[in-house]
Amino acid sequence: MEEPGIRHSVYLNNAATSWPRAPGVAEATSAWLAAPPRDPARNAVTAPDDPASECRRLIAGLLGDVDRRRIALTHGATDSLNLAILGVSLGQGSRVVTTCMEHNSVLRPLARIARLAGVHVSVVGASQDGVVDADDFAQALRPSADLVVVNHASNVTGAVQDVGLLFALAHDVGALTLLDASQSAGSVPVMPSAMGADMVALNGHKGLHGPPGVGALYVREGLDLDQWVVGGTGSRSSLRLHPAEMPMRLEAGTPNGAGLAGWVAALRWHARAGREGVQRKAALTAHLRRALHDMPAVRVYGDLTSDDRVGIVSLGLRGVPAEDFGYALEAGFRIICRAGLHCAPLAHQAIGSAPDGTVRLSLSAFTCPEDVDAAINAVQRLSARMAA
Amino acid sequence: MRIVEARKVEDCFDGGAVYAYRFDNVWTERDIRALATLGKLEYYPEFPRPLFRLLGEGGWQVKGILGEDECKVVLPRTGRESIRQRFEQQHSDPS
Numbered sequence: 001m002e003e004p005g006i007r008h009s010v011y012l013n014n015a016a017t018s019w020p021r022a023p024g025v026a027e028a029t030s031a032w033l034a035a036p037p038r039d040p041a042r043n044a045v046t047a048p049d050d051p052a053s054e055c056r057r058l059i060a061g062l063l064g065d066v067d068r069r070r071i072a073l074t075h076g077a078t079d080s081l082n083l084a085i086l087g088v089s090l091g092q093g094s095r096v097v098t099t100c101m102e103h104n105s106v107l108r109p110l111a112r113i114a115r116l117a118g119v120h121v122s123v124v125g126a127s128q129d130g131v132v133d134a135d136d137f138a139q140a141l142r143p144s145a146d147l148v149v150v151n152h153a154s155n156v157t158g159a160v161q162d163v164g165l166l167f168a169l170a171h172d173v174g175a176l177t178l179l180d181a182s183q184s185a186g187s188v189p190v191m192p193s194a195m196g197a198d199m200v201a202l203n204g205h206k207g208l209h210g211p212p213g214v215g216a217l218y219v220r221e222g223l224d225l226d227q228w229v230v231g232g233t234g235s236r237s238s239l240r241l242h243p244a245e246m247p248m249r250l251e252a253g254t255p256n257g258a259g260l261a262g263w264v265a266a267l268r269w270h271a272r273a274g275r276e277g278v279q280r281k282a283a284l285t286a287h288l289r290r291a292l293h294d295m296p297a298v299r300v301y302g303d304l305t306s307d308d309r310v311g312i313v314s315l316g317l318r319g320v321p322a323e324d325f326g327y328a329l330e331a332g333f334r335i336i337c338r339a340g341l342h343c344a345p346l347a348h349q350a351i352g353s354a355p356d357g358t359v360r361l362s363l364s365a366f367t368c369p370e371d372v373d374a375a376i377n378a379v380q381r382l383s384a385r386m387a388a
Numbered sequence: 389m390r391i392v393e394a395r396k397v398e399d400c401f402d403g404g405a406v407y408a409y410r411f412d413n414v415w416t417e418r419d420i421r422a423l424a425t426l427g428k429l430e431y432y433p434e435f436p437r438p439l440f441r442l443l444g445e446g447g448w449q450v451k452g453i454l455g456e457d458e459c460k461v462v463l464p465r466t467g468r469e470s471i472r473q474r475f476e477q478q479h480s481d482p483s
Binding site for chain 2: 323327328331332340381385
């Protein structure tokens, strides 16, 4: 029943989880699982051959040579964001300022502390291009704020916020700053000291092309987050309370050694070849965005400001619900994409795609030109037949 | 064409319900055309994998592909059960 010559699955859902993984990830993960576990220094900062230790070293380099002891390894960005948001001592009367471009991994923990602890949360809007206005942000910070949480790159449009400016405004009123680098890590430089980020949350399975289930939380020197998960650390077992020093402070239980071993391979690949990969992705994303933009029945969201390095293009087809458009791409043409709200419900109100959402095509460093051309061709054919 | 498996699948939205059905046979052109009695049928035989979509009254939908033994049924909040029963009844006959 299938058209002869159609390529099998074109994977353009890399903003959810990138695929393929970086070279060596599957092998490293598999090798770790096949060998007897060696865990001489759980939560170690400098143990040789320990994936946790090597992960910290590589992430520290990725973040502009920060102190590796300030990097807690987590189960992903959601885990990191929860640790950070819950770890900042907030209570009745505390104020948090965030943006409408946030993912539910930020919005839901904030909604929870608003409900349970009486924290006041202000959400700053964005333009139709998904960019937060600095004046609006500054206004929301008045008269004071305790914590600011900002999404570096939007998982809906790919728009990159001017985090340095927003965080400078936050520091002016004494607020702590938390950067959600879920979509930017690996694609756009993430430099906490230059950006003024007190905390940075990131994951291994998107722009860094590692396995799922691994992430990190950077916490700057001098900032001690409350502990929410405590337990075994593999060392200092005689202590009645969980150790207070970073990174152990925020790590409890047996680490995901297999995932970390895979992430080490991905981070090494990224350090070696990531820059070229991002350049390829940016060129292909720009090509895709231009081609889609030229189709009369297609609306590309955030087209003016989106950063091509992030590799995200969100679109709609006139008269066709996003869910149906996505289904047609995937079922009819084997273009694996994502349709709907992308766990960022407020962003759609800003960019004009509520309540239906968008179809999101997202590229990785390993996406090839043929994949992008297949997607363009599919949208063209769908547009010709289905658009109103 | 008879349903052999039905399962509820999650989607992005609150309120609707999506069911995935598997049948004892693959969707033929005749089966697809027969859906037209249930609503407005859109069929795209020229796509690489020929796609169909049925838009039923009240916003329910059936989506599937010619030559595959599965389809998705999207049900709205109101009248969900009666629509589901009607669809399942129509596809419970072994003939």
